[in-house]
Amino acid sequence: MIKENLTLLTDFYELTMMQGYYKNNRNDRVVFDVFYRTNPSGSGYAICAGLDLVIQYIKELHFTYEDISYLRSLNIFDEDFLDYLAGFHFTGDVYAIPEGTVVFPMEPLVKVIAPIMEAQLIETAILNIINHQSLIATKASRVCYAARGEAVMEFGLRRAQGPDAGTLGARAAVIGGCVGTSNVLCAKEFGVPALGTHAHSWIMSFENELTAFRTYAELYPSNTTLLVDTYDTLRSGVPHAIQVFKELRDAGKMPAKYGIRLDSGDLAYLSKKSRQMLDDAGFIDAGICASSDLDEYLIDSLKSQGAAIDSWGVGTNLITSKDCPAFGGVYKLAAIEQNGTFIPKIKLSENQWKITNPGNKTIYRIYETDTGKIKADLIALVEETFDESKPLLIFDPISTWKKTTLKPGKYKMKEILLPVFRNGTCVYESPTVLEIKAYCQEQLATLWDETRRLINPQEVYVDLSKVLFDLKNEILDTVNSQKESD
Numbered sequence: 001m002i003k004e005n006l007t008l009l010t011d012f013y014e015l016t017m018m019q020g021y022y023k024n025n026r027n028d029r030v031v032f033d034v035f036y037r038t039n040p041s042g043s044g045y046a047i048c049a050g051l052d053l054v055i056q057y058i059k060e061l062h063f064t065y066e067d068i069s070y071l072r073s074l075n076i077f078d079e080d081f082l083d084y085l086a087g088f089h090f091t092g093d094v095y096a097i098p099e100g101t102v103v104f105p106m107e108p109l110v111k112v113i114a115p116i117m118e119a120q121l122i123e124t125a126i127l128n129i130i131n132h133q134s135l136i137a138t139k140a141s142r143v144c145y146a147a148r149g150e151a152v153m154e155f156g157l158r159r160a161q162g163p164d165a166g167t168l169g170a171r172a173a174v175i176g177g178c179v180g181t182s183n184v185l186c187a188k189e190f191g192v193p194a195l196g197t198h199a200h201s202w203i204m205s206f207e208n209e210l211t212a213f214r215t216y217a218e219l220y221p222s223n224t225t226l227l228v229d230t231y232d233t234l235r236s237g238v239p240h241a242i243q244v245f246k247e248l249r250d251a252g253k254m255p256a257k258y259g260i261r262l263d264s265g266d267l268a269y270l271s272k273k274s275r276q277m278l279d280d281a282g283f284i285d286a287g288i289c290a291s292s293d294l295d296e297y298l299i300d301s302l303k304s305q306g307a308a309i310d311s312w313g314v315g316t317n318l319i320t321s322k323d324c325p326a327f328g329g330v331y332k333l334a335a336i337e338q339n340g341t342f343i344p345k346i347k348l349s350e351n352q353w354k355i356t357n358p359g360n361k362t363i364y365r366i367y368e369t370d371t372g373k374i375k376a377d378l379i380a381l382v383e384e385t386f387d388e389s390k391p392l393l394i395f396d397p398i399s400t401w402k403k404t405t406l407k408p409g410k411y412k413m414k415e416i417l418l419p420v421f422r423n424g425t426c427v428y429e430s431p432t433v434l435e436i437k438a439y440c441q442e443q444l445a446t447l448w449d450e451t452r453r454l455i456n457p458q459e460v461y462v463d464l465s466k467v468l469f470d471l472k473n474e475i476l477d478t479v480n481s482q483k484e485s486d
């Protein structure tokens, strides 16, 4: 599923444009930026994810004999262009922000520098991959934030939008902070923990709840989590679970990890009552897991209600990012090479926020030295250099009066857009998913609490360097004066 050749996973217009470029002998190198304009779910940040699949996709790019025959059958592509496609492979450069990094609106997450035919073809798949995985990684980081460090298991496969979304979404959820997933294919493919309890059907398939619990506990002596809400949580489920735990204790076979799962009803009330019953029976280390249509807001609310829950199973709302189903990443042309120099390009909009940033750019993350927290991100042209031993003026590119001068010694800069392909060859090795998850935790720690909060977070400034800001305004002035003279 994930490793297949995805070359035709593109919008038809990319191919019709490609043929147009081909027929007009236009294959100049261009710069395209992938960026998004608004953080999903009202978040103060996003987590970028999906680069590993983008790399696999680009490495595999080629049109098979069947692909070419299919395109020929559409009666729109000429033989000379189809011949070109038959020999097609990617020859360009790609730069990207590593997976698991916290990112902010308007900054290029991926930058493609390639002949326009190649750069155009890969737009759709790159957006498809980055948009989906970044959306779910961001959602997972919010859910895990609400759980305040307690384990969150990803349980959404059955309600995901198809097998790929379920599997790659689970990968992204682990990057964002989940301890593992119920999705076995994801666990195998990406080397992440396969986790789970059991279903109501297990209980219902036995003559009674007690026998179902006993049988499960015998089968899985090292991790016995019993689902207690099939008939009556407090009158039947929890007492039966306690009875089974007592039998295990009496037999000297106490599981290393054991507890109950609540899946319906008032989770705050039921968890507190269950906790009391378990504690009274001497099972103070029994865990209480909760599931049932949870999301970050419900978990946060349950926490503030004092719910006695210590692990969480989250499915539908996480794997589908139900409150915000699209990430909104776009792919915009930023420059075209002419005679060896990149000519910056701009896309105008009535909305100032939507006007693109021109040129071949990179991003510097600016950290406060005292705290290690992010002060701002700075988008600059690649040829610019910065000297940390000098003061740095940063200002908001829209509300330019919002500015600050950073003193030498008080800030550090780190370039976060890294080379991934050079001249068509991959020069980047993706870390494992668990390494990316650990890196993501470090990244989240560089955010201020005010930016992490779930509602109305403080935004992080993404500024333009003075050189880029001036260039953008110069181009805007030129375009505007051209419009007036037309």
Ligand SMILES: Nc1ncnc2c1ncn2[C@@H]1O[C@H](COP(=O)(O)OP(=O)(O)OP(=O)(O)O)[C@@H](O)[C@H]1O
Residues within 6 Å of the ligand: 263, 264, 265, 266, 267, 268, 269, 291, 292, 293, 294, 298, 301, 302, 305
């Ligand atoms: N204490 C609580 N505070 C806020 N929300 C809660 C609390 N307890 C449960 N919830 C949420 O309320 C919703 C309850 O859903 P609903 O009433 O449809 O069914 P249920 O209790 O899961 O029972 P069933 O599965 O039998 O229909 C779930 O989203 C659950 O997470």
Ligand SMILES: O=P(O)(O)OC[C@H]1O[C@H](OP(=O)(O)OP(=O)(O)O)[C@H](O)[C@@H]1O
Residues within 6 Å of the ligand: 155, 156, 158, 159, 198, 199, 200, 201, 263, 291, 292, 293, 294, 313, 314, 315, 316, 317
């Ligand atoms: O609520 P979500 O966040 O989507 O989490 C996944 C849900 O999937 C299961 O229910 P389901 O009714 O599918 O199966 P079950 O009979 O095992 O409860 C599980 O018990 C959770 O309630």
Ligand SMILES: O=C(O)c1cccnc1
Residues within 6 Å of the ligand: 155, 156, 182, 195, 196, 197, 198, 199, 291, 313, 315
């Ligand atoms: O293992 C579980 O408890 C589980 C798995 C998928 C969906 N709901 C629950």
